[in-house]
Structure formats: C-alpha cells, structure tokens
Amino acid sequence: MSETSKAGGLAGVTAGQTAISTVGKEGVGLTYRGYSIEDLAQDATFEEVAYLLLNGEPPKATERDAFIRSLGAARALPEPMRELLEKLPATAHPMDVLRTGCSYLGCLEPERDFSAGLGASIRLLAAFPSILLYWYHYHQNGRRIDTRQGGRSIASHFLTLLHGREPEPLDCRALDVSLILYAEHEFNASTFAARVCAGTLSDYHSCITSAIGTLRGPLHGGANEAAMEMISRYETPEAARTGTLAALARKEKIMGFGHRVYRDHDPRNTIIKDWAQRLGAARGDRRYYPVSEAIEQVLWEEKKLFPNLDFYSASAYHFLGIPPTLFTPVFVCSRVSGWSAHVFEQRANNRLIRPDAEYIGPAPRPWAVRAGR
C-alpha cells in the first residue's frame, strides 16, 4: 500500500500548482496572490480582494470603480429566475437554493465560450445575494424584494436585502472582512471539486455548481451553521464546558474546530474572533461570545484543537442578525471569487484531473449467473 492511500483523504498530497494562495506554509501563513490575510483584512475591501483573485493584481482606483459598477449592474434577477425561486420549496435548505440558482443561471445565461468566464464570475458574485434573499423573503413573508438596492459593496447589498434597511458601518465592515477571510483557501474540497470539473473543460456554471454541492457538508462550509447550533444550546460558559466535555467523551466532533492543513492555529480565527467580540460588545452580549470562548478553552485543554474560521464566524453572523441557515450561503457569496480564480487558472494550463485508485475488491472471478435469459 502506498503512503498516500494509508493517510487517506489525499492528506499531504500535492495535487497541483497554484499562484492564487498559500495555506499554512512555514513563516508565510495565509496569503492571496502574495498579500497577507492580516493586511487584506485590515486595509482592503472584499471587492478589491475579489478583483485581486480574479485578475492576479490589485485594481487601480479606476479599475476598482468600474468593477464595483459592473457588480452593481449585475444584481438584478431575470423574470424566469424569480419565478423559479418562487416555485422552490420554502423548506429547502438555502444551500440547495444557491446550487439550483447557479445551475439555472447557467441555462439562462450560458457561458458561450471561455472568454465569457470573467463576466460570468462577476454576474455570480453580484447575483448570489440577490438569489438567496429573493427566495428567503418570498417564502418567509411573501415579499418580492427589489434586489438592485443596497449600497456599493456586496456586504451592504447583502445586509440591506436581508434586513430591509441600510446597515450600520460597523456591521457592514464586519461582514466585509468576513467575506475577505472566506474568499480563498487553496485546494480545499470545494475548490478542488471546481478544478476537477474545470479540468474536463466543462462550463463555468457547472464548475461552481459542483463547488457549492461540495461546500454544503458539515466537514467543510456547513461547519459554521453546525457551530451555531451547538453554541445556542448553552446559556452559560459553565454549561458549555460541561456539555463540551460530555460531547468529547462521546467521541463527537466539535464543529468549527481542527483543520486538515493548519497544525496549531488558523490565522483567520484571530481576525474573526476579534470582530465577533466587537460585535458582541456593541450589542451588550453576555452569552454567545463567553460561551464560544468556554468551548474554545475546553477543546484546547482536552485535545489541543483550535478554532477554524467557521467557529467565531457563527457568533459574528448571529450578531449581524443573519439566520443560521444562511451562514454557509454567505460563505458561497464570498468563495465564488476564489473558485472562479481556480477555474480560470485550471483552464489556462489544463490537464484532465484523473488519479489512480488502489483496487481492494474481489480477485477476477467467472460470471456464472444464467437464469432468466
């Protein structure tokens, strides 16, 4: 048996090259196109980061303004899309709505050839909040919202559509930073799925639809929703300690902790934890942030496990008034920038992605069934 198959899950395997980001490299941390995540979260906007990922270099002021104008113009949903969203069940998971919406946009506005890929990515970046929140409001309160409203940024678009009013600057910047943190993460499972699809020379919308389906699971993007469900179970830090110790004793996985690549911390956690604390303080929270810290402490003491980006994103999104089932869809609204960059990178130097498998089934044997012919 090879070392690879013993480890399982392709752990430690270098599956290709990328110039888009580094994850967990000694002394480098997380970078997007060479820029540290700390600098980007401090000084950039999500739109600048999305432009950087898609184009390889940061935008000049005129390019940034043109990019923001293109995003603003791409928020409107065509009538057939609105009809589809109205027909989808109110009980659907919002991730299924985004997956379906993405696939349907590929029917309505197909990528005719690969030169249209960048335009299709701008369309999806702008349209995902519209698709999600049009469906949400129609089924929650029967309202057909105008998805074109909502300020210049994707964060303000999202929060305006969700709450029906202009967001506070603190809330808007908190979501903006969270979108920066979620934008890109090298060969994670959903990005790899997008690249496998791109490697067959399939169309852009198929690549992103594959990625959304892969992100949905609780071991990947679904962890932020699952973490909120767990945090909400506890009223006090003491109850959180007791409950978490009991869960560990039952050998349960605690969502929002651990990572395949990072060994002792996730650099994105320091940033989102700080924002969760600021948002909690602004709302006079005395429950969710202290409960989260108690869980973090137990995981470190008992298992040396550290929070990943998803853990404190949960309480941060809660403070922003985002319902838990929309947490992973927010991840989609951001990560579509990284997925798209990877699709374009794969296409630029493509070879079909098709690994070998180690066969562990029965030895060759004769087919002896004759009956019924």
Ligand SMILES: CC(C)(COP(=O)(O)OP(=O)(O)OC[C@H]1O[C@@H](n2cnc3c(N)ncnc32)[C@H](O)[C@@H]1OP(=O)(O)O)[C@@H](O)C(=O)NCCC(=O)NCCS
């Ligand atoms: C991220 C994750 C999938 C990485 O998985 P992986 O590299 O395949 O590591 P494994 O799942 O094999 O875990 C290795 C060991 O750590 C334990 N472990 C890892 N994450 C754990 C967690 N969140 N809670 C409890 N135990 C955990 C495993 O039980 C396993 O212990 P064992 O060797 O005694 O069986 C894993 O840490 C996890 O499931 N985390 C929770 C989901 C999550 O937050 N996902 C978002 C990732 S950004």
